[in-house]
Amino acid sequence: MTVTTKGAYEPLTESTAIKLAKELNFFKEGSLLSCHEIGDGNLNLVFHIVDENNTGIIIKQALPYAKVVGESWPLTLHRATIEGNYLKKAASLVPNLVPKVYYTNEALAITIMEDLSHLEIARSGFIKGKDYPLLSLHIGEYLAKTLFFTSDFGLNQQEKKKLQQLFVNPELCKITEDLVFTDPFFDSETNDFEPELLSSIEDLWADQTLKREVAKLKLKFLTNGEALLHGDLHTGSIFANEIDTKVIDPEFAFFGPIGFDIGQFFANILFQSLTRTSENRKMVTNHLHQAWDSFVKTFTQLWNNHSVEAFTKTPGYIEHVFSETFKSAIGFAGCEIIRRTIGLSHVADLDSIFPDEERIFIKQKALSLGKKLILKAEEIQSTTDIEKLLEQVLKE
């Protein structure tokens, strides 16, 4: 039990996490505390500590390697600082949509935050057939406010450059550059897929037009520092219930293209849509429309009332920004769909489908949808067009 707030890094255990919570006076003296490690993500430890009244906190700690692979894949602890800094920034922009941060410690790579166990991870709820009617309204608002106020439209250009320094995140960006934008499009060791998919995947590897479009999207991700992104905005990074939505896990945050967060959200809504029967699908696809409409509405209000950029009054400029953002979001969504189907780190929406033939069938559809989103990004003009494409792919 050597971990202290003043000590050097050491991975916490359930008992040292309790010791730390006591040292930091999170609970009244003499409280009966229990702690469980509940981390089910790919990278970190997550401890849930509660007292006898079920009042709790979360201690998240970065490990010096990627948990999903093991110690052979070392990974910077600095991501905990990035996550803490992002959550603090987001708290100033969308306080209702992120967990409260109570304490951070760079040396221990920990963030102590609000216990959200009254909510459920949106992906898990969706898989059980639940719906979260306000989720995409909130996500649209979240995207608009976090992206606008950290972009050159809403933030003084000097201030933006200073803020960028806090979010230089090369190792986590490299994970996305490799796992989302490169490996799935080549015969790479990290890929992970059922042998029944091999022939479709070989077609994909041989498709030079597709690869050229992916290369352009990767270049955008590498070079377009438009705004501060969450960087990993899938439905496993969102807690929700009927009325509340909280976005978690921003350790991949960096300054990148605005369409990336939007595209990742779209892709993860589409995974769930692919698994639904036609009667139940609309409930999920509605989140595509609602998220984009809410994003456009809020972003437009901010553009009209809080812009710091002289050209934002110029006719046609906002329309250009929306159309470029939408187009790149469609391409990014296609890459995310392909990577979660055949690359490292899948989604439970697809992997939990049984029997095997049904899962393979849906994964073939996912590959086809991902490919078409990338290739037809110019033609797809609206979220209704995305829905039409989905229906077309499901009928093929």
Ligand code: SR1
């Ligand atoms: C090795 S990390 C794999 C994935 O987990 C995270 O959630 C990100 O999506 C990353 O790509």
Ligand code: MG
């Ligand atoms: Mg994560």
